[in-house]
Amino acid sequence: xxxxxxxxxxxxxxxxxxxxxxxxxxxxxxxxxxxxxxxxxxxxxxxxxxxxxxxxxxxxxxxxxxxxxxxxxxxxxxxxxxxxxxxxxxxxxxxxxxxxxxx
Numbered sequence: 001x002x003x004x005x006x007x008x009x010x011x012x013x014x015x016x017x018x019x020x021x022x023x024x025x026x027x028x029x030x031x032x033x034x035x036x037x038x039x040x041x042x043x044x045x046x047x048x049x050x051x052x053x054x055x056x057x058x059x060x061x062x063x064x065x066x067x068x069x070x071x072x073x074x075x076x077x078x079x080x081x082x083x084x085x086x087x088x089x090x091x092x093x094x095x096x097x098x099x100x101x102x103x
Contacts, residue, residue, distance in 0.1 A: 002089035
């Protein structure tokens, strides 16, 4: 049986990874947009983004637009691979390969 990555397996983090995986390589989503898409509180989103960032799956970038601070997040290459591996493991659990039994 394939192992499911415990960092990603938490529902909130799985939702974050799924949302960010829809972006192109190197693209990011702003914190408010991610919060809106996932319907999460700022505190909850922040905690889970930190966990994903500590695992090396997400990069959080803080910058300024004019004088306004802005935070955005995107998947790292490692995060994209981890999410692909996670979804492959999940598919293998849901639809295991058929074995042929000899009569």
